[in-house]
Amino acid sequence: MSNLTEIRWHGRGGQGAKTAALLLADVAFQTGKYVQGFPEYGPERMGAPITAYNRISDTVIRAHSNIYDPQYVVVVDESLLEAVDVTSGLKKDGAILVNTQRSKEEIIPHLKGYEGKVYIIDAHKVSMATMGKYFPNTPMLAAIVKVAGIMEKDRFLKEMEASFKHKFAGKPEVIEGNMKALEMAFEEVQ
């Protein structure tokens, strides 16, 4: 199963990491892949650290365990860098994506010696500029799609628009902001 991509999300309750993982599964599914998107459930508490997972593969996915050695880690809330061992098991040839307003150089010392690639994005800036409120999960979703090379930008935006139209059928006014957030995040991630 060399084609298997495993992603682990670290967020805090209420930030939408679980939703982002499910949306990522949705998007990868649209490319014809086998997918899994699942949260590690506990009592849902606003602000508590939560973990969510994605498996994406060309072949049927049978494992139903959590992910311990991911290719990619997404950190939706940088305060988790101190609270949780986010790089645990993270593959050296993989990457970590952190939502931060700081620079890469400032972040690296907090990654417990992780030697792989480090990507950052200021999801706060993207979210405020495009949606006027802080919803980090939409920019983080676009960023990981780019970092993990799950889909090229145009196709991704097209698929997400369809997905948002379905998801936000009751409040279409938020679709435009979310779409702009995705587009901007695709450019902003570095």
Next chain:
Amino acid sequence: MATDISKLGVKATWKDLTEGMIIAGAGTSKEFNTGEWSTAKPEFIEENCKQCLLCTPVCPDSCIPVVDGKRGAFDYEHCKGCGICVKACPFDAIKMEGVN
């Protein structure tokens, strides 16, 4: 299809029972001889009876038939011998052992 309850005696095997012990069909209790349960039976003393018919509605098993405004003989096939009718009768027209 109505259940043939004549087949449901204590000698019925498990194969003879209906699924879930359901009883289909209306009024099947008529075919169930509860009269055999009684140890004592009420006795109708016709000469004392004024045909007030107070006994008929109190019978829990509908064992006092009324024809043309007059009560008839007890239906002992279904009478369980509860004695309520003895208590209801103001004219000593019903007697039963152990009931005053």
Next chain:
Amino acid sequence: MAKRDRLSGNEAVAIALRQINPDVFPAFPITPSTEIPQYFASFVANGQVDTEFIPVESEHSSMSAAIGASSAGARSLTATSSCGLAYMWEELYIAASNRLPLALALVNRALSGPININCDHSDSMGARDAGWIQMYAENNQEAYDNMVQAYRISEHKDVRLPIMICQDGFITSHAVENIELLEDEEVKNFVGEYAPENYLLNPECPMAVGPYSITDYYMEAKRNQAEGMKHAVQVVKDVAKEFAALSGREYGLFEEYRLDDAETAVVMIGSVAGTTKDAIDKLRDQGEKVGLLKIRLYRPFPAEEIAKALSHVKAVAIMDRAEGYSNQGGPLGADVMAALYRARSQALAVNYVYGLGGRDVRVEDMEGVFATLKQIAADGDAGEMYRYLGVRE
């Protein structure tokens, strides 16, 4: 034509129910099965089904209402988990002994205490002797497929027993995975109309349900009930065959994975079977002859068939996602070991309790179980037969 989709297990079961369009669905929510009535309520609101959806005040009531509806002649069901199932205990026996072919979409969750919302099988295992047919799923696809087949089994005239369609809480119920759905028309035609011979709302022939039964009759009644369970095995196979013709997906009483020439094997129920298959493929690549027997039908228990499938195995680990507190292991262990004994099997068997309260099981954990089995086979001694997997010692 199959429709490719990606859904959580709860959504998949809810869609199967929409396609079945049952008559009555009384519901009371409990994690992790809440989404099933939640999705279904939206189908009702959107007019996609004409089901009578009844929000009730407890699981005692939801099962009671499902029983009442089923007695009346309606195709009925409810959904629950964990303590919700425990609160239905009395009604479970009533549904089965009244021979009512209703369904229960169960999302397995640990029973308290300590209070826990995650997966294990202690809820449905406790109900295993209630007289219900029980089927389990490894993934979303199987949960959906089992739900589609449920009424064909439970309503069969030789069976007429309630059926519990179980899946693992959160692990499959809340995980989005690929799935192939049948077309609405295909499901409708496959499931067919429910036409009971006798039912309460039949003005032509009224009916008495749930009579008192004295000692003279009670045992005959229970033996009569057991006959329905005996027939269920063949009906499960027949329905699976028809389902395979429709869907291309084959099911039996259990699944054998690389078991044919296996020297050691694992017997288990539920989602960890998938994880175990990955472990088996890895070990097979290293030349190890290992296999899996995954239970689909747990009640009735296909003991003879299981013993036959394991007849060539030297050592077997039976995995229980529930404690039995017998000091011997769990319920599946007891059932499988009894099956092996009846078949005069010489296999060395151990019983693991694992995955309680959602404890995760990794591919590596299952590789460890196979390593233990290899050692047991080499030693010719099972050693301690009652073991725990993944507990901090």
